[in-house]
Amino acid sequence: MTNNDVVIIGSGVAALQLAVLLNKNLNVRIITKSSLRTANSYLAQGGIAAAVGKHDDPSKHYADTLEAGRFHNDREVAKQIVEEAPELIRKMSRNGDVFDKNQKGEWLLGMEGAHSEKRIVHSGGDATGMNLMESLILQLNDHVQIEEHSFAYELIINAEKNRCIGVKSKKPNGTTHLHYATHIIIATGGCGQLYKFTSNASTVSGDGIAMAYLAGAEIADMEFIQFHPTLLYLQGETKGLISEAVRGEGAILVSEDGTQIMEGIHPYKDLAPRHVVSQTIYEYLKKGNQVFLDITEIKNFGKRFPSITSLCEENGVDIAKGLLPVAPGCHFLMGGIKTDLIGRTSIDGLFAIGEAACTGFHGANRLASNSLLEGLYQGRKLAEWINSNKVEPIASKPFPISHSVGKNKVNLPDIQEIKDLMMERVGIIRNEGTLKNQLNWLEQFKVMEIIEWDSFSVSELTKLFMLIIAQQITESALLRTESRGGHFRSDYPFEDNSYWLRKTIIQKYKREMEKKSEYIETALVT
The missing domain is CATH 3.90.700.10 (Succinate dehydrogenase/fumarate reductase flavoprotein, catalytic domain)
Incomplete structure (x- = not known):
């Protein structure tokens, strides 16, 4: 068991940006399921979008972001991020000159899809993510402990105060560890490995979003998958x-x-x-x-x-x-754990940043090179908030580790079968028939009947979380009877701009601890 000020689950650019900027008097622990450098951020090629060109302006970046997102974006969120993007790039340059420049010392700016101006700041040509991550890793201080090959699988919730106070993790040998902290941050990325064809790192399978969902946090916009x-x-x-x-x-x-x-x-x-x-x-x-x-x-x-x-x-x-x-x-999940700009979720003490979070910035389809931007922005904003807000820690007691699964042994499908069926039925083009077939297939595993998770192996937990996320995506895709951005329904091929369908689909899992019963509440809210 460990006691920390901050526990960060994940090791991408949002996680490292946060860790670097947190005060050195804080005890910070990074938990990552593989190695520190195994993350989508490390694979990122394109760059970071920011209106730093002579003829560019944040208002143009804002307009492009909304157009790509098919106006499903949270406009105030988009406005704030793109307006602060140029200064964010300048601050990063002062901490380490990682971006490509011409002979005059000016940033080389690239053009990408749906942008109206050249505004992509890059590094090493097409090695932006790797160079950015290495720069952040060099800036990590001794107050940050890194725990590699540790699979986080369950959030510890103080039910009386609706507050997250810790997380359980499991090592490859099966040993379980408890990590208590005043602030628990999920920065585990999206869910690309649910699909047969993906650009994502092998570790990105939706674990953090599944954990938050099981803890009762609000999950939004899961139907919006970018290919x-x-x-x-x-x-x-x-x-x-x-x-x-x-x-x-x-x-x-x-x-x-x-x-x-x-x-x-x-x-x-x-x-x-x-x-x-x-x-x-x-x-x-x-x-x-x-x-x-x-x-x-x-x-x-x-x-x-x-x-x-x-x-x-x-x-x-x-x-x-x-x-x-x-x-x-x-390639990218526009949905995720519903948060504000800082990363606060619907559960006190629990935060989400980067691709695991859904701020509303990306809307129904992410504008190219806005992902690293959002991760860097949220990492900085959350660090500033934690550094300036003193929160009294909740006294933690050793959490009991169960050795039963709360139901009979679960028969799980092969991971490849999950990936194949998601690509075929809930992929680039969807319709009611294929979505219902997939939902029926997913429901046979009765994953939501599981009460205790401790005795499952890491490989079993990976499959279980993939099934949970697959069901969220499928249910949300069924509810949105229109096509918008990354969500395309062949039976509803056009955008529906009615008030009802412009709302956000939110899923929330609730557990009544005394009765040990669960249900899914799917709500449509503004």
Whole structure:
């Protein structure tokens, strides 16, 4: 058992930004299910969106964010983040000069999909995430303890005060550890590994969101999944991300016969919002037509995109031929644990930041390179709030560790089956029939009947949490009878701007501890 001031679950850019900026008199513990550098943030290629160009302005960034998000965004949240983005970049530059510059010392700015200006600040060409993470890791101080290969699986709640006071974690050998803290922060990322095709790190399977849901926190917008248009695609498998910045530099999507597939689809053509491009590629693939990214117009491709070049070489793709085979895959979750800008959830003492959180910034579809921006912003804001707010810790008692599961042994599916069915039934294009089939399949496992989680292994807990998140996504997708952003219903192909459907779908799990009974309450609230 450990006692801490702050426990951070996850090790992406939001988590490290928070840890770096917390006061050194605080005892901070980072718990991560794998190694410190195994995170989506480390894989991020494109960069950080900020209106720092001579002809740019936060108002333009704001308009692009709302357009990409199909106006489902929280407008005040979007306004605050994009207005503070330029100063956030300047502060980061003062702490370590990680961003690419030209010979005049000016930031090199890239163009990405759905942006009206060049405003993507990047590092190492297409290694922004890695360089940013390494910079933050170097800034970590001795007051931050890092616990790797520790799977967080249950939040400890003081029911009388509706306050989170700790978290349970499990080591690969099965030993359980209790971590108490005044502030518990979930920064575990999204849920990309629920899908067969994904750009996400192998560890990103929705654990933090599932834990918050089981603890009774509000979860919002789970139907909004962003599928990145261009993952390297070979022999029916995706091999890794090809950044949108490649299209920003002039690459064009073409079919096998050379047809430019985005011509006439959207005014921005190949730089249309991601959901538009993904759906177009998907339709070609469904008809048996391969889609390629034509990079022949990009000079010095290997120098501008060294990480992507290495990815292609590792998989036997010759970039000299100029055609990279691509397919869309799960990339980002716009929904998550409902929070305010600081990261406060509906449970006192519990916070969420980064992709695990749903602030309303991204709306129904995230604008390219707004993800690292949000993580850095929330990490800084939460650090400022914790540093300036003295909260009396709740006296903690050793939490009993159960050795029963509260029901008969659960028969769980293979992870690959979960991924295949989510891609097929709750993927890029959905309809009522496939969604109901998936919901029926998920409900057979009766995961919500489980009361005690302690005796499950890490691999079993991973599957259980994947099933919980899959059910949230499927239920929310059924409730939203329209198409908006990353959520496309073939049976409701148009946006419905009625008051009812412009509301946010919130899911909340409640447990009556005395009766040991549970139910799901799905509410539509403004």
